[in-house]
Amino acid sequence: MNPGYKKYIPFQPQKIVGRTWPDKVITKAPTWCSVDLRDGNQALVDPMNLQEKLEYFHTLVDIGIKEIEIGFPSASETEYEICRELIEGGHIPDDVTIQVLVQAREHLIKKTFEAIKGAKNVILHFYNSTSTLQRKVVFHMDTDGITKIATDAADLIYEMSKPLIDEGMNLRFEYSPESFMGTEMDYAVEICQAVLDHLHATPENKVILNLPTTVENCMPNQFADMLEYFIRKLPSRDSAIISLHPHNDRGTGVATAEMGLLAGADRVEATLFGNGERTGNVDIVTLAMNMYTQGVDPELDFSDMNKIKEMFERTTKMPVGDRQPYAGKLVFTAFSGSHQDAINKGSQYMKESNSDFWEIPYLPIDPADVGREYEPIIRINSQSGKGGAAYIMEHNFGYDLPKTMHPEFGHIVQVETDKVGTEISPQRINELFHQEYIEAKEPYKLLKHAFTETIDAEGHSHVAFQGTLQHTDTIFDVSGEGNGPIDAFFHAIQGERMDHYTFLDYKSHAITNGSDSQGVAYILLQDQRDGKKYWGVGLSHNINLAPLRAILSAINRSKRK
Numbered sequence: 347m348n349p350g351y352k353k354y355i356p357f358q359p360q361k362i363v364g365r366t367w368p369d370k371v372i373t374k375a376p377t378w379c380s381v382d383l384r385d386g387n388q389a390l391v392d393p394m395n396l397q398e399k400l401e402y403f404h405t406l407v408d409i410g411i412k413e414i415e416i417g418f419p420s421a422s423e424t425e426y427e428i429c430r431e432l433i434e435g436g437h438i439p440d441d442v443t444i445q446v447l448v449q450a451r452e453h454l455i456k457k458t459f460e461a462i463k464g465a466k467n468v469i470l471h472f473y474n475s476t477s478t479l480q481r482k483v484v485f486h487m488d489t490d491g492i493t494k495i496a497t498d499a500a501d502l503i504y505e506m507s508k509p510l511i512d513e514g515m516n517l518r519f520e521y522s523p524e525s526f527m528g529t530e531m532d533y534a535v536e537i538c539q540a541v542l543d544h545l546h547a548t549p550e551n552k553v554i555l556n557l558p559t560t561v562e563n564c565m566p567n568q569f570a571d572m573l574e575y576f577i578r579k580l581p582s583r584d585s586a587i588i589s590l591h592p593h594n595d596r597g598t599g600v601a602t603a604e605m606g607l608l609a610g611a612d613r614v615e616a617t618l619f620g621n622g623e624r625t626g627n628v629d630i631v632t633l634a635m636n637m638y639t640q641g642v643d644p645e646l647d648f649s650d651m652n653k654i655k656e657m658f659e660r661t662t663k664m665p666v667g668d669r670q671p672y673a674g675k676l677v678f679t680a681f682s683g684s685h686q687d688a689i690n691k692g693s694q695y696m697k698e699s700n701s702d703f704w705e706i707p708y709l710p711i712d713p714a715d716v717g718r719e720y721e722p723i724i725r726i727n728s729q730s731g732k733g734g735a736a737y738i739m740e741h742n743f744g745y746d747l748p749k750t751m752h753p754e755f756g757h758i759v760q761v762e763t764d765k766v767g768t769e770i771s772p773q774r775i776n777e778l779f780h781q782e783y784i785e786a787k788e789p790y791k792l793l794k795h796a797f798t799e800t801i802d803a804e805g806h807s808h809v810a811f812q813g814t815l816q817h818t819d820t821i822f823d824v825s826g827e828g829n830g831p832i833d834a835f836f837h838a839i840q841g842e843r844m845d846h847y848t849f850l851d852y853k854s855h856a857i858t859n860g861s862d863s864q865g866v867a868y869i870l871l872q873d874q875r876d877g878k879k880y881w882g883v884g885l886s887h888n889i890n891l892a893p894l895r896a897i898l899s900a901i902n903r904s905k906r907k
Contacts (some may be wrong), residue, residue, distance in 0.1 A: 357564040360531050360572045363371070367609040372741065375645045377613040378630060379413040380406045383428070384447055387417070390662055398661040400437060405657050406618075407442055410646045411630075413469060415445035420454040429461045433812060443467035443521070450474040450499035450863035459506050462515075469554065470507070472499050473519040476537055477528030482502050491586040493537045500544035519545050520554035522591065524562070528557040531572055535579045538586075547585035555580075556615065558591035559602055561624075566598050570605035577610045589613035592628040594620055599628035604636070605677045607794050618658050618907035619673065636665065639711050648672070651716035660826040678713045681769075686734035693737075735759040735775055742772045745779070750869050751881050758782055783883035786902040790844075791816045792894055797831055800870050809834040832869075835897065842899060847871045854892060857885075867893040873898040880904045 347353050352409045382402060387393050394402065399416075406414050416432060417425040429446065431437055444465060448458040450472050462468050481487055490778060490783035500521070507517050521541045523534055538555050548555040557576070559569060577583055590613065591605045592599040603614050620629035621775045631651075634644035650656065651673050655666050655873035668676045680686045685708045692706030698861055704712050736752045739745040763770055795813030802808065812825045826838030836849055858864045882900025886892040 347554070359564070360575050362571045362575045364570060365574055367605065368567075370606065370608045372607055372640070372642060375634070375637060375643060376607055376611065377413065377587070377589075378614040378634075378646060379415060379445060379464045379613060380411045380617065380630065381591070381615045381627060382406065382617045382621065383626050384415045384417050385623065385845050386662070387580070389621060389623045389626070390664065392663055393424075396424075396428060396431060396561065400431070401657065402661050403432065403437060405654060408440060409648065409654070410534040412441060413443045413445055415447060415469075415471065418447045419712075420448055420457035426457075426461050431461070433465045438465065438467075440466060440753045442806050443469055444514070445469040445471050447471045447473070450495050452499075452502060455502055455506070459510070462517075462520065463510070465515065465852055466844040467516045469518045469520050470503060470524065471554075471556070472503060473522035473524045473556075474499070476523040476534065478530065479528055480525055489533050489536070496537055497540050497544045498525075500541050505547050518551075518554065519547075520556055520589070521545075522556040522558055524558060525560045526557040527561070527563055527569065527572070531575050532579070535576055538576075539581055542582045542585055547582060549584045552585055552587050554587045554589050554613065556591050556609075556613075559599075561590075562593050562595035562599065562602065564641075565596075566601035566605045566831050569602050570609040573606050573609040573611065582695060586611050589615060590628075591615040593622065594625045594628060597625070599626070600632050600636070603628045603633055605688035616655055617879075618654065619657075619664075619670060621662060621664060629671070632671045635711065635716070638715070648716055651718065653717070658735040671712065672716055678709065678718055680708060680734070683734060686737060690733045690737040693741075714809060738772045738775050739779060743776050743779075745866060746853075746855055748851065748853045748870075749883075750851065751868060754881055755779065755782070758784045779883075783899055783903070784885055786882065786899040786906075788902055789818045789905055790902055792898060793821065795835075795891075797890060798832070811835050811838045813838065815839070819822050832893045832897070835894050839897075846874045847901060848874055852893065854889075862887070865889050865892045869893060869896040869900055871897065871904070873904055878904070 353488050378426055383399055387399070403414065403416070417427045417428055419429040432444060438444060444467065446458055446462055446468065448454050448471070455472065458470065462470070474492065475484065476492055481489070481492060485492065503519060521538065523529055525538055526534055528735060542553055545553050557573065577588060577659065580586065588611045590603050590611045592602040592606070599620065603616070608613070614628070614630070614633065616630035616633060617627040618629070630646070631648060635648060637644045659665055666673050668674045670675060680689055688707035689709060692709070695701070696706060700716045733752055733756070735756050736747045739747055759770070759775055759884040762774070762778055793814040793816055795811065798810045800808045807829060808827060809829065809831055810825070810827050811831065813821070814823050822853050823840040826834050826840070828834035828835070828837050832852065848871065849869070850872050852867070854865055854867040856863045856865050864885060864887050869882050870879055871882065872879045880900040880903045882896040882903060884892040884895025884897070884899055885894060
């Protein structure tokens with residue numbers, strides 16, 4: 347054997363002239379078929395029991411999947427049992443079709459027909475392997491022998507189906523040339539056409555041709571070339587539904603499915619979160635939500651993603667990764683400072699513009715569309731920037747910090763994350779905010795105060811302030827006048843060793859609603875002695891008191907060493 351990478355045989359692309367798929371776009375959902383209860387279940391360390399399978403089946407129905415492969419009923423009693431329970435227990439809605447899988451072997455086909463008795467809508471899915479490798483290594487057959495396996499099975503299935511169809515069963519057929527991706531395309535066309543002929547396929551009674559990438563072995567664009575070539579060459583294309591069944595061995599199952607749809611496929615077999623043998627099957631969630639984000643209705647409901655994920659993890663004992671598209675715990679989370687800032691600005695833009703479209707950087711989908719909350723979008727660690735902490739304060743606690751305050755508070759949070767070396771919670775960020783600003787009550791404290799207001803003949807307001815302050819152990823009275831409460835208070839304290847502060851900026855807003863609403867004020871002062879600027883924050887149910895507390899908060903913060 348050749349050493350290292352030299353022992354592998356490169357994929358040989360299908361030559362095709364005038365390919366058309368690259369110029370196409372996906373404009374509608376394919377027919378979806380879940381293979382969770384077959385491909386997904388067989389790949390589990392601990393396969394699901396009957397009750398878990400039933401719960402899983404009903405979840406798939408609730409999502410809106412209309413074709414569900416429920417297993418391989420001829421393979422074992424447990425597989426047979428779930429098939430019979432679904433039929434006899436009345437679990438299958440009238441608009442849902444169950445699909446059963448069987449090898450192209452006579453005794454297994456007969457057992458499968460026993461299993462589906464009494465069902466209303468059924469797809470009987472049979473297969474045999476057609477690849478050059480399996481013909482050489484497993485079957486030791488030429489193409490004629492492989493084709494005979496498929497057509498003999500088709501003949502048997504067609505004959506055995508007649509009584510059930512006469513009794514009213516809506517029974518359809520599906521054939522898979524297993525390992526399609528490793529089969530010569532001209533031979534794949536030949537065997538599939540032979541199966542269509544033996545099943546008497548017509549445009550009115552189409553047969554599903556399922557073309558699996560059983561083991562992913564090429565780039566998605568190369569698969570699309572193969573598929574377009576196959577479809578062009580298939581004589582009875584109008585009598586076939588072209589179905590895809592991608593696996594994810596190269597990590598490109600989603601791209602393979604999407605490019606396969608561009609190349610002419612009508613249907614996709616997939617699993618929730620890509621569960622399946624080895625590296626898994628293609629993920630139906632990612633495929634559907636990719637369409638959703640492009641303005642295409644996938645006709646599936648993932649609006650409660652957490653509920654679906656919880657069911658999946660509990661029944662399969664398989665975790666959904668934190669970075670799993672659309673479903674992972676961290677997929678709507680930004681740690682990077684620049685990302686946080688862009689999300690924050692995007693959120694503000696959405697509020698101000700009333701846009702009909704979702705336009706927030708770094709978030710390809712509104713988290714609410716999959717039942718997620720806005721609060722966890724931005725999380726804070728040592729890599730976070732100045733805007734992240736402000737976003738948390740606004741979206742979690744209602745504090746809309748002035749833009750020019752973001753760097754100061756962001757630095758305070760940064761010091762904390764550097765200190766602890768881990769992510770810090772929104773609750774801890776709120777604690778830091780209160781400790782730094784709201785609880786800055788030393789050395790100056792306002793003990794009591796009163797305002798009087800007069801209006802002159804020209805309608806101008808004049809406000810007089812009288813109050814009592816405490817500085818450490820000293821209590822003293824102050825008074826002052828101005829054109830408003832803030833101006834009057836600021837004049838009142840100017841003669842009490844606080845005359846070196848200049849008023850620079852002010853903002854206020856309510857953080858609660860109703861008669862018991864509470865207001866918050868943000869005030870920026872500059873110490874004229876050294877030019878340093880200090881933000882202060884005041885909180886009160888009294889709209890006049892909050893800014894006074896904010897002024898003292900800024901002064902007290904300037905006194906900290």
